[in-house]
Amino acid sequence: MTRASPKRRERNYRQYCGLAAALDAVGERWTLLIVRECMLGPRRYKELLADLPGIGTNLLSERLKKLCALGVLSHEESTDRGYVYELTGMGESLREPVKGLARWGMALLDEVPDDSVVRPHWGFLAVEAMADATRCPSVREEYEFRVDDEVFHLRVDHGVTEAARGACADPALVATTDAATFVRIGSGGCTPLEAVEAGKLSLSGAPEAVLRCSTVLGLSPGS
Template identity: 50%
Template sequence: MEGLTVKRAYHQHCGLAAAMDVLGERWTLLLVRELLLGPRRYSELLADLPGLGTNLLADRLRFLVARGVVRQCGVGSAQRYAYELTDTGHGLRPVLLELTRWGLFRPELSTVDTVRPRWAFLAVEALAAGRHAEVDEDYEFRVDGEVFHLSVRAGRAHGGLGPAQPPSVVATTDAGTLLVVCAQPTALTEATHAGRLELTGTDSAVRRCTALLTPS
């Protein structure tokens, strides 16, 4: 593709090396993360990836489009251009969820860390996806004014944008609190007692929801 920056390659006949040839550059996996919940416009990606300059974002998008991980699409009534994951790109979802779950070891947020509602909800999905619980429910998360839903069916969890239909539990909180809850076993109880996390639903549904959210 004309204008595409040539990336470094490992030149190893190995599946992992081939994956790293595509995904190993800085910002690439975080860009894929931003598209997990649906299409996003260029300006939205730039705003939610602080520290990533516009030229580098354009370069990463061109590269991922060329490799079949991302494609352009039209969104809204005006069909404004946006980017979305291809089926190949969506195949990275379990990998990113497992990496997210693995990375939930930080005890608290740093004062210099940026946090977004989507990132906090991704931590929720990552925890729930690893539980393999026999739960058949939908949960709604209202995080800093943004709404997400988590559907759990026979040990599989899948998250998305928008409200649950209908929710067994509604969780209302902020992104920073939700990330800490997903990282610390005792944080959920502390957050609910302090009023930073509100869980609305029947007692039994709340217990099932909190079991999915509490890290082991």
């Protein structure tokens, strides 16, 4: 008779501290990246697996099971006999910390390594993380971003920003680029002007709108 292998005990910091408790919950490798993917809306298991290359099916299942048990994600069966995962209210409360980490991490990025993966929808999260409409408190307009085959927009309304997937009705600016270039601009690897001159970015809109959008995103439009 084969003896069942003992259940692996989950390691934790054993510290009575909010930060330690948070890291015990979501500090494991891949966990916050799963949260990042679900910040875009409900995601199917197959979509998560495709957009997290290298994670492996068993590890993804393990992380999803833990996030559901913690109440960070909920899941329901989809029509294709898989599961759809989405953030709960508790999971949504991770949005600002994840955006803050994304902003902090942008400064650590260098040139895009040959073996790195870049997904267009990560540009959506980059915009959401970088945007601060209080830099232009009197502005009310929308900016549309076309990153590879994804389209999303940023609404700025008197100091408040809202990012959403899809096109907008009357954009003051339309920016078209690829995901790698978008991330390079956000990390300071190049300016919007340099990307335009290199043929990696096209901008359609009034120069004043370009300046306002750059200001909202904390970017220098020129050199």
